[in-house]
Amino acid sequence: MPELPEVETVKNYLEPLLKGQSFAEIEILNPNLRIPVPDDLSEKLANHKIEQVTRRAKYLAIYLENNSVLVIHLGMTGKIFAHQELPDTDKHDHLLFRLNNGDYLRFNDVRKFGLVTYLNDNDLTKSKLFSHLGIEPLSDEFNGKYLREISKNSNLEIKKFIMEQKNVVGVGNIYASEALFLSRINPTRPSSKISQKDTDNLVKNIKGVLELAISKGGSTIKDYRLVTGESGYFQHEFKTYGKENNPCKICSTPIKKIVQGGRSTFYCPKCQKN
């Protein structure tokens, strides 16, 4: 899936398409997602004006005039395509949204780790999907002081720590590797062993890499596509992710691949010392 920059990019595309419109009908083609798509989705959401299109963590939260919220998560392979007329559907399409202006949105998800549902209450914190989520990485609350405070007593490896959604949301497997490289921190270093100065730097680099990726329209690897079907561009700027055995951009040492918590991690063993 899409990590935070990809979801933010989707949000930015959807906002002008949706804001002020309403859903005329939402057709469920296949309800079998991470949680089943509720039968009454269309009934609950249709014909209520769309007020806001937002992102929280890696979720899209689309607020309607009747206080309900359409919630979409793209999982690993979820995609949303926009069309100006009735599109052909393929076997991994799960929902087809028809807007009052005749546009369509198509939700496609090969691996079905995504979800589409609604909330009756627009206070996201009341939902089980959102209640446990930590702060946003691009917010002012996410700063070196905060990160050091929550990490200084943890022996969890730093890459796992920053990917933990209760600590900070939206930092996925790619951007965790990239931010640690930029910060010259070994991904296996215990969180407690990172100085305030290095923590400040890590926060700066997490924000920097996410913002840069957003500015490039996210990263396209395999399945992820922009709403328009175009690719994002940030994948061309990866310094470590997927670069096993390629020379480090700084010192030319071959990039190493290890596995942490079942996820691949890429880093430079020379630049990123423990």
Added chain:
DNA sequence: AAACGCGCCTGCGGGC
């Protein structure tokens, strides 16, 4: 109670 590891599901590419 934090932390691990597994399962959810499908497709693709590499190795044999």
Added chain:
DNA sequence: TGCCCGCAGGCGCGTT
């Protein structure tokens, strides 16, 4: 060519 295995932007759950 074909089969089998490992791996993939995430996340929640049960178990230690």
